[in-house]
Amino acid sequence: MTIKRTAFATVSVLVLAGPLSAQDLQEIRMGYIADYWGTSIAAIATDQGMWEKHGLDADLKVFTNGPIQVQALNAGSLDFAYIGPGALWLPASGQAKVIAPNALGYTDRVIAQEGIETIADLAGKKVGVPEGTSGDMLLRLALAKADLDLDAIEFISMDPSTIVTAFTSGQIDAAGIWYPFVDVIGQRVPGMTELASNEDFFPDIAFPSSFIVSDDMAGEEETIRRVVAVIKDANDYRLANPDEAVTITADFLNAPADPLRAESTMARMPTSAEFEELTTGGQVDNWFDTLADLYVQFGKIEDPLPASEFYLGELYAE
Structure with missing residues (x-):
């Protein structure tokens, strides 16, 4: 699915440099994930004309997770992307740069079939997980809290849609997955249990989703400034207009609004001004550094970069 937002030649948008025609807009390619937090910024920016306002023509492409988007960035088929906290190990290992935080989410869950009541009960069970995602991270955190390691379960790597099918049909006992998939599964499996949530680890660990740029584009500061300006405008619109933001996102995805x-509602969402203060105060770097340290503990990466080297905070805070 590709959605192209283009200003028609008959429409002029007033920016600092004056009216821009469609030919004047800078084209970018940006990825998103088809859930609320992965789509709402792109959807709002499209609906409200924010791309054009900041001199951009965005070619928007849907993906199922963050790691696949980073592959697309590195292959040169994408310029910008959205990732959840579970994929932050990729910029922390030097494979992209973060340009903006999105929200502090707690949509991830470890869920299980009826009768499985605790994380300890997962020992020896089949657990489906989209590897390298926030669902994977939450599962590892929950296992560690229960004094279990990954070898205690049968870890099965699956994409989110396959998890829905496998869980519903009873082929797996549990999953590390996120909303709205959790809601879909819960409607089909009424006895489903929720064993762990991101909130169980807050505030010691925050789970920020974020927007990233490819290394090839990381030096294009003016382009990044424009994209960040769009993200900030859309973030503040989303915060000020929650009902409209859901409707816009549902229409964009052609999906039901209720999930x-x-x-x-499952996130802490600072304003853009607050994110700027959190950036200059070092809190955003601390969030990213804490997650990077977890990836080391999980054996995902060995020597992560400090957040100051992969988060372009100075550009965000301008």
């Missing part, structure tokens, strides 16, 4: 509305 997205439920997902939209």
Whole structure:
């Protein structure tokens, strides 16, 4: 699915440099994930004309997770992307740069079939997980908290849609997955249990989703400034207009609004001004560094970069 937002030649948008025609807009390619937090910024920016306002023509492409988007960035088929906290190990290992935080989410869950009541009960069970995602991270955190390691379960790598099918049909005992998939599974499996949530680890660990840029584009500061300006405008619109934001996102995805509305309540969402203060104060770097240290503990990476080297915070805070 590709959605192209283009200003028609008959429409002029007033920016600092004056009216821009469609020919004057800079083209970018940006990825998103088809859930509320992965789509709402792109959807709002499209609906409200924010791309054009900041001199951009965005070619938007849908993906199922963050790691696949980073592959697309590195292959040169994408310029910008959205990732959840579970994929932050990729910029922390030097494979992209973060340009903006999105929200502090707690949509991830470890869920299980009826009768499985605790994380300890997962020993020896089949657990489906989209590897390298926030669902993977939450599962590892929950296992560690229960004094279990990954070898205690049968870890099965699956994409989110396959997890829905496998869980519903009873082929797996549990999953590390996120809303709205959790809601979809819960409707089909009424006895489903939720064993762990991101909130169980907050505030010691925050789970920020974020927007990233390819290394090839990381030096294009003016382009990044424009994209960040769009993200900030859309973030503040989303915060000020929660109902409209859900409707816009549902229409953009051609999806029912209720699951997205439920997902939209599962995050802490600072204003863009607050994110700027959190950036200059070092808190955003601390969030990213803490997650990077977890990836080391999980054996995902060995020597992560400090956040100051992969988060372009100075550009965000301008």
